[in-house]
Ligand SMILES: Cc1cc2nc3c(=O)[nH]c(=O)nc-3n(C[C@H](O)[C@H](O)[C@H](O)COP(=O)(O)O)c2cc1C
Ligand code: SF4
């Protein structure tokens with residue numbers, strides 16, 4: 133497991149901020165996932181040693197929380213909210229258009245590893261639904277007729293393009 | 301006369317040119333209340349908060365001052381303060397606004413609360429799905445630290461308090477305060493059983509801990525600025541201060557509105573512009589997906605001060621804790637979801653059951669299994685595969701979840717089930733009987 137030097141130094145800064153080492157677990161896992169795209173068995177062992185807990189303590193957290201992944205996420209990670217408010221504004225149709233235009237089924241990562249497309253539960257932006265979280269950026273009012281620019285942006289990122297910042 | 305907003309927390313945040321940076325905040329008198337607070341006696345600040353009647357904005361509406369009074373100050377253990385910014389209740393999006401647009405207001409509120417409660421370590425627990433919010437908070441904390449408002453020797457008084465941002469990882473149950481604490485300890489977010497684990501006594505690391513919502517903590521700044529007596533003039537007794545109502549779904553102008561002392565009808569019509577063209581309101585979920593649904597044509601019985609009975613409708617419900625409770629629901633997290641006559645109520649229920657089934661932490665059998673059953677039954681009813689008796693099974697089962705679980709999430713599953721069936725039984729029954737599906741494909745609320 134080759135963590136980038138920046139990741140390692142961030143981890144070293146995160147741990148002492150907590151009164152107890154184990155509390156740093158979630159934040160350390162976020163750093164590792166951001167670095168590697170997923171959390172491998174090796175990473176779990178490494179974190180366990182680092183925080184002086186058992187590997188099982190890491191595994192139980194990784195498996196409990198939906199945001200941690202044991203399989204590599206796509207280069208671009210798209211999460212479309214499907215909860216009630218977004219549903220009322222057409223989220224399911226939005227999801228369907230995205231599946232078709234991006235050539236990726238909901239809940240899947242493309243074979244070339246460029247894109248992960250999935251449903252998510254309420255993203256706390258219900259007033260501007262349907263919404264999607266594309267990497268760190270929130271895209272709002274994603275009704276089927278307004279998807280053009282969003283799809284273009286996702287395709288660009290999936291192809292390795294640099295994210296265009298949005299408000300989020 | 302149409303009503304307008306009463307802006308307290310969002311007074312500056314929505315102004316053009318106002319940024320999340322510290323300069324914007326300082327320019328409008330930011331951190332003056334922290335400077336004032338550190339010159340006061342902590343118990344006097346607590347007294348002010350108690351006298352303000354401020355009720356928690358996270359869901360249950362428990363009085364903040366009373367909660368602070370419950371903190372065990374004699375144990376000799378450190379006291380912790382946690383800001384709950386998990387904001388995962390369907391329909392709720394106000395904490396996001398407060399964090400994104402005015403992070404220093406929250407930081408100031410937290411530092412005042414920390415000083416008032418002798419807290420040396422405070423945490424903002426923010427959900428993973430708000431990555432930008434976490435970054436904005438991190439940057440704001442750095443700015444505040446550089447000016448001596450966070451960290452050691454705050455405002456040169458010798459008072460020190462660390463403040464960090466901790467990110468969740470996609471689990472709704474981390475909004476529940478003890479689930480949050482477990483998660484912050486680096487464990488699965490299994491809520492703890494109360495008693496004995498009331499956070500005020502046995503919270504983070506089994507030390508006394510205060511867990512407050514973002515909006516609650518922001519209010520503390522204004523209570524100190526205005527004084528409790530003046531603050532109490534906003535709203536009604538026992539429902540003091542403003543509230544940020546989040547309105548989503550079928551209204552002309554969805555969004556968040558900071559209001560006090562208005563009715564539900566005034567919010568829905570004057571501020572949100574009423575139903576979409578050609579439509580009429582059918583149902584309102586007043587306080588987040590967990591709360592009981594109201595039928596728009598429903599009537600409630602009230603009593604005037606002289607004892608005379610009268611009838612009122614949804615539009616006349618006073619938009620506050622007690623007003624919504626009197627109508628048989630709760631204002632919860634103030635996430636109002638509005639459905640018009642195009643909505644098939646069973647599909648709406650099925651959508652929410654998908655949510656609760658996904659979010660049950662799995663610790664208690666009734667919640668874990670019950671929510672899965674509710675999801676399956678409602679889904680098959682929506683895909684024209686209802687079995688005879690499905691509706692009664694669903695209803696009976698719901699009666700066996702709430703109150704039999706470790707945390708109140710049992711109720712979050714059962715309240716929608718029971719209230720949707722109680723209020724729309726005819727519609728749901730007819731649909732099950734005829735095995736037909738209500739919503740057109742482009743408006744559907746569940747996967748087909
Ligand atoms: C299942 C469940 C989910 C909750 N989610 C949230 C949440 O997302 N944000 C929040 O502030 N409170 C949430 N709460 C309420 C918290 O447990 C807690 O009461 C609240 O944060 C206290 O803050 P307050 O007193 O300022 O309202 C939730 C409660 C339950 C039972
Ligand atoms: S009621 Fe549900 S969410 Fe709460 S502890 Fe039990 S299983 Fe977990």
Ligand code: FES
Nearest residue numbers: 213218255257258
């Ligand atoms: S329902 Fe989609 S963001 Fe809340």
